[in-house]
Amino acid sequence: MTALELTPAWDKVFPHSDKVEHSKITFHNRYGIELAADLYMPKHAPKNGRFKALAVAGPFGAVKEQASGLYAQTLAERGFLTIAFDPSFIGESGGSPRAVASPDINTEDFSAAVDYLSTRHDVDPDGIGIVGICGWGGLALNAAANDPRIKATVASTMYNMSRVTANGYFDAEDSPTQRNAKRAQLAKQRTEDYAKDDYARAGGVPAPEALPEDAPQFLKDYAAYYKTPRGYHARSVNSNDGWNATSALPFMNMPLLSYIDEIENPVLLIHGEKAHSLYFSKAAYDKLEHGVNPANKELMIIPGASHTDLYDNFKYIPFDAIEAFFDRNL
Structure with missing residues (x-):
């Protein structure tokens, strides 16, 4: 594994809290990719010397200096040892080619974070939870279905990346004909990428000024986060030239959330009332409700909140409820 180059300076889009200690760490997944x-x-350890711990990732196309870091720092202020990690192939994490997303590898990234936390002397290995934001909310549920070491899961403003990739927004492209057209286009792109020994980005x-006036509000909301000082980051996929275009192929072919009805441990889904993506959490909750242990599953809908309000807006992010959820279940 190649040694990662980690930025020593504070370069988050949110201010540093003097209530917690911050440091950079690395760990590896079972594919041998080193993650940052x-x-x-x-600042104050629990009486027994072992913290309850949380691994945080997302949104899809963001880096740890954005929303996941804000969640992690805020929850650390509330007493949890937390890590906000860059998934494989993006940010300061390793993996080549760059800007690749994978339903398998990115699910594995959450479990690799649990590997790391489970082996720290100052963490209770039976007290580890995860938080996934946006697309990593769906990946968090996928990881929780596969890894019983994850004792509690929060998915905030969740996307099901398989569903939106295969079916389009609001399932408007849910037909074999439309999916096959996408496959043909992406297969052609694979040939071109291989010939050039480079990978086209999606x-x-x-930028806000590049959007037409009739653009959907959620696109305007994304632009207002990723392309302005509020959320822009130089290493963020969404803030710059996007994902490797052919990353869409595995999400179309290998659906996420297939076994979430078998999650035994607690799950809290959080979504904004006005979010265009609310249907993803409603569908996931319906599956959890009909699963093996529906009693410890909850969907919290935040009045008035949009999708991106749950990235960084303290007016809407229910940190009290998140803290209470993890206190109860870790």
């Missing part, structure tokens, strides 16, 4: 993370540690979030 920010570790946030409360394009990041457009």
Whole structure:
């Protein structure tokens, strides 16, 4: 594994809290990819010397200096040892080619974070939870279905990346004909990428001024986060030139959330009332409700909140409820 180059300076889109200690750490997944993370540690250790711990990732196309770091730092202020990590192939984490997303490898990234936390002397291995934001909310549920070491899961403003990739927004492209057209286009792109020995990018979030007036509000909301000082980061996939275009192929072919009805441990889904993506959490909750242990599953809908409000808006992110959820279940 190649040694990662980690930025020593504070370069988050949110201010540093003096209530926690911050450091950089690395860990590897079972594919041998080295991942980079920010570790946030409360200044006061618990009486037994072992913290309850959380691994945080997302949104899809973001880096740990954005929303996941904000969640991790805030939850560390509330007493949890937390890490916000860059998934494989993006940010400061390793993996080549760059800007690749994978339903398998990115699910594995969550379990690799649990590997790391489970082996720290100052963490209770039976007290580890995860938080996934946006697309990593769906990946968090996927990881929880596969890894019983994850004792509690929060998915905030969740996307099901398989569903939106295969079916389009609001399932408007849910037909074999439309999927086959996408497959043909992406297969052609694979040939071109191989011939050039390079990978075309899908394009990041457009700048606000590049959007037409009739653009959907959620696209305007993304632009207002990723392309302005509020959320822009130089290493963010969405803030710049986007994912490797052919990353869409495995999400179309290998659906996420197939076994979430078998999650035995607690799950809290959080979504904004006005979010265009609310249907993803509603569908996931319906499956959890009809699963093996529906009693410990909850869907919290935040009045008035949009999708991106749950990235960084303290007016809407229910940190009290998240803290209470993990206190109960870790």
